[in-house]
Amino acid sequence: MENNTKIKKLTETESILLELWKKALKKENVDLEKSFFIQGGTSLEVTALCREIQEKFSDVVQISDIFTYFSIRLLAEFIDSKHRGTCQENVRDKVQQESMENVSDIISALDQDDFSVEDALSKLLDE
The missing domain is CATH 1.10.287 (Helix Hairpins)
Known part of the structure; x- marks a missing residue:
């Protein structure tokens, strides 16, 4: 994680998303707070990323959610809220x-x- 000033233990969802983003971005240093696109992601990669996320989290994420909840932390919170029924x-x-x-x-x-x-x-x- 590069330049991450908010260091805290990763949730299980954040850990899964981090690995998926690393794979999609083809790099090891991924910032939990920055958007997929700021970190070099493209529209083709976000489509593949969304498919991977949908497989891991039972279709709770749509591609538009990746734009709305642009960072790993925000997307993980959104996914967890869906699972909690929030x-x-x-x-x-x-x-x-x-x-x-x-x-x-x-x-x-x-x-x-x-x-x-x-x-x-x-x-x-x-x-």
């Missing part, structure tokens, strides 16, 4: 809240001249 809106709300917090942090940093517009765009694309 309403998927709770996870989606969390994703939206985290995104809004990130945007608020960037706007605040821009207001305080902590970094440039280019830095802000780079941070948004990395998230």
Whole structure:
């Protein structure tokens, strides 16, 4: 895991997804927090990845879910919530809240001249 500041024990679902992403991306260093595409994934690879995920998790994931729950951690939480019967809106709300917090942090940093517009765009694309 490269540059992962949030180090915590992997759940079983995260471990499975990590191995599937490594296989699909054909690399060992995969970040649990970054999107499949930011890490070099293509549309062909995401299709194969989705098939593998569907086989492992009984078709609970659609290809659109990989875009919505873009990181291993978020997708694992979504999958686990489906298995627990938790309403998927709770996870989606969390994703939206985290995104809004990130945007608020960037706007605040821009207001305080902590970094440039280019830095802000780079941070948004990395998230």
